[in-house]
Amino acid sequence: MTKNALREERIELLRALRLSTEIAKHLLSATLRPYLSAVRSTLEAAMCLENFSSQVVERHNKPEVEVRTSKELLLNPVVISRNEKEKVLIEASINSVRISISIKQADEIEKILCHKFMRFMMMRAENFVVLRRKPVEGYDISFLITNFHTEAMYKHKLVDFVIHFMEEIDKEISEMKLAVNARARVCAEEFLKRVCRLTFPSSVLLLNFIVFLVLKP
Amino acid sequence: MALNNSLLGWRRLVIDVYNDYNYYLDLAVPPGGPTTLVFFTNKPRKRNIEALKTVLRNAPISSRNQMVKDAALNVVMQVLLSMKSSQIEEAVNALDRDHLDILMKYIYRGFETPSEGSSGQLLAWHEKVHAVAGVGCIVRVLTDKKRV
Numbered sequence: 001m002t003k004n005a006l007r008e009e010r011i012e013l014l015r016a017l018r019l020s021t022e023i024a025k026h027l028l029s030a031t032l033r034p035y036l037s038a039v040r041s042t043l044e045a046a047m048c049l050e051n052f053s054s055q056v057v058e059r060h061n062k063p064e065v066e067v068r069t070s071k072e073l074l075l076n077p078v079v080i081s082r083n084e085k086e087k088v089l090i091e092a093s094i095n096s097v098r099i100s101i102s103i104k105q106a107d108e109i110e111k112i113l114c115h116k117f118m119r120f121m122m123m124r125a126e127n128f129v130v131l132r133r134k135p136v137e138g139y140d141i142s143f144l145i146t147n148f149h150t151e152a153m154y155k156h157k158l159v160d161f162v163i164h165f166m167e168e169i170d171k172e173i174s175e176m177k178l179a180v181n182a183r184a185r186v187c188a189e190e191f192l193k194r195v196c197r198l199t200f201p202s203s204v205l206l207l208n209f210i211v212f213l214v215l216k217p
Numbered sequence: 218m219a220l221n222n223s224l225l226g227w228r229r230l231v232i233d234v235y236n237d238y239n240y241y242l243d244l245a246v247p248p249g250g251p252t253t254l255v256f257f258t259n260k261p262r263k264r265n266i267e268a269l270k271t272v273l274r275n276a277p278i279s280s281r282n283q284m285v286k287d288a289a290l291n292v293v294m295q296v297l298l299s300m301k302s303s304q305i306e307e308a309v310n311a312l313d314r315d316h317l318d319i320l321m322k323y324i325y326r327g328f329e330t331p332s333e334g335s336s337g338q339l340l341a342w343h344e345k346v347h348a349v350a351g352v353g354c355i356v357r358v359l360t361d362k363k364r365v
Contacts, residue, residue: 034340041347045355075359081331082340092359 006208014182035082036163039090042080043099043159046092049147063096063146088166089139096146098132099162100139103169113176114140117169130158265300266308272296273316276323278363286365293323298338309345317350318357322365325358 054060056069064073073094081087089100103118105111118141125131130149132142145158189208272293277285300308312320324346327339346354 031337031340034337034344038340038343038347041343041352042355045352046359048356076361076364078325078359079329080325080343081328081336083336084331087328087331 006205010208018178031082032167035080035086036166038080039088039166040159040163042078042090043097043162044156046075046078046090046097047145047150047155047159049095049097049145049150051147051151052095061095063144064093065091065096065098066144089136096144098136099143099145100136101141101143101166101169102138103140103173109177109180110173113173113180117173117176130161265296265304266311268296269300269308269320270312270316273312273319273323276319276365278319278365290323290326290365294327294335297323297327297342298335302338302341305342305345309342309349314350317346318354318361319365321346321350321354321358322361326365 051061052064052073054062054067055073056067064070068074075092077089077091079087079089085102086104087102089098089102091098091100103114105114118135121128122131122133122135122141125133130143130145132144135142143162149158272289275289276293277289280286309317309320320342324339324343327335
């Protein structure tokens, strides 16, 4: 009977944790909406692209924002920041736009998760079409959108995609973090059960105490 | 088929250097000086909107001195961040097209150096200016060579 009660307690605690993260997100969303609308309006302004063959090499067509040989083809790079950690760099040119995103990473585990997740996506950049294989220096992930993309796809849909991406990344990383913590807790518990030799109820209590001390939620 | 390489010397010219506005001399006193004086007398009387107008009128756009521009940026940031959220809309409605463009340029420059709580305020400013001046304002920030 005590076993069930403790299990329920654990479930309650996890629920409370999930609720607290949702409340925190609600408070944070005070800057999220204006941040995303600022990025959206800047992208709409920057994504005015037209075909432009290379001036340096004949018969070549290169994204000028990557090549950067002619100064007159480049627009002013612009940064939109939500706080010191999160920002977006938008560099535009006549036939291409490069969007670099710096994702919020509050602690060590989020840093590792973010790095692995971004690496996973960037390895499959060809399937993403608009993703860049390497992020720009100082940022976590970069998009490269050229005039060919805007000709083949709707411009407003491309902007929607980037904004949606920015929203979803934060959610996914916090979900992954919760999953990691839950799994780590279960693992530690199972491991300590074999090591501990106290009577069952008190041992489970002790285990819970140790686990909550060691693994900060 | 001999190539006369002296005639190809034009390929190495950087044409932007010879633009007209680069020859304007910084004759006047750096705007950082008088602007800060005006700012500090205005503030006690809570004339934030007047301070904003003055600061935008004296913006050192044609100056090539980076320190002058940075000093002006600091003053503008102080004005923008000191105004309450309710005053922002009033201030934006009181400005004309050119000043809105200059204001937008300062907002984007302010984003580059975020400090405690500054980005949130700047995002509110960005939203209001965008609502009044439209996408064209942002396009002018991206394309104008006269950076603030």
